[in-house]
Amino acid sequence: MKISILCRYPVIHEGIKSILRNKYEDITCFTSIEDCFKTLDSTEDTSLNDTEDTILIITLFKEDLKIIDNILAIKDNYSKLKLLIIDFNESKDMFFKVSKLNVDGYMLGTFAQEDISYALHKISTGTKFYDRELLYRLVEDEPAATITSKNNLGTPLTRRELEILSQLSNGLSNFEIAKNLNISENTVKKHISNIFIKINVKDRTQAIIYAYESGLIAKPLFL
Structure with a gap:
């Protein structure tokens, strides 16, 4: 399984990589959605075999609401690519918007090491993953x-x-x-x-x- 990380903040890239590098050797990072698209578009096989075993981790902050349409575009063009959203904004509205985009996983930015490892494992086996903590918060609201x-x-x-x-x-x-x-x-x-x-x-x-x-x-x- 290959892991890619799309995040505007390099320090968060390094934090996530440090958590995952013991289990995943192939980890790439992008700071913009444009760079991510360029890399996906550069794959020789347009049948998406290169993305079938890849999980793209996308971090979302308040200012990233505007890229949600681009996230949808990723799923439209690379349907075999699996998406794990990490929401640092911890927004109920963000969750409901993103949950409509057929993403494979969604978790809060307050995750522990075992949380993201478990999420990636579930997603890699074809199972959807949603952070229970967020669901509990929705009920508590x-x-x-x-x-x-x-x-x-x-x-x-x-x-x-x-x-x-x-x-x-x-x-x-x-x-x-x-x-x-x-x-x-x-x-x-x-x-x-x-x-x-x-x-x-x-x-x-x-x-x-x-x-x-x-x-x-x-x-x-x-x-």
């Missing part, structure tokens, strides 16, 4: 947050499925959800499977993102 009782118009989910999505958004396990809603754990599993199919997501993380983006998390369902 709305301490009473749950699925609205109005069953937002247009949602394909039933009221029971909305209840379970609410529980998912608070990080509860299937066992905990079953206990809270007084149903069997097997029933919870079936509901979750139906939720994933209806809203076209593959895991709990994506389901939580859907709940926020769809405006379903708003106020307590039960008072």
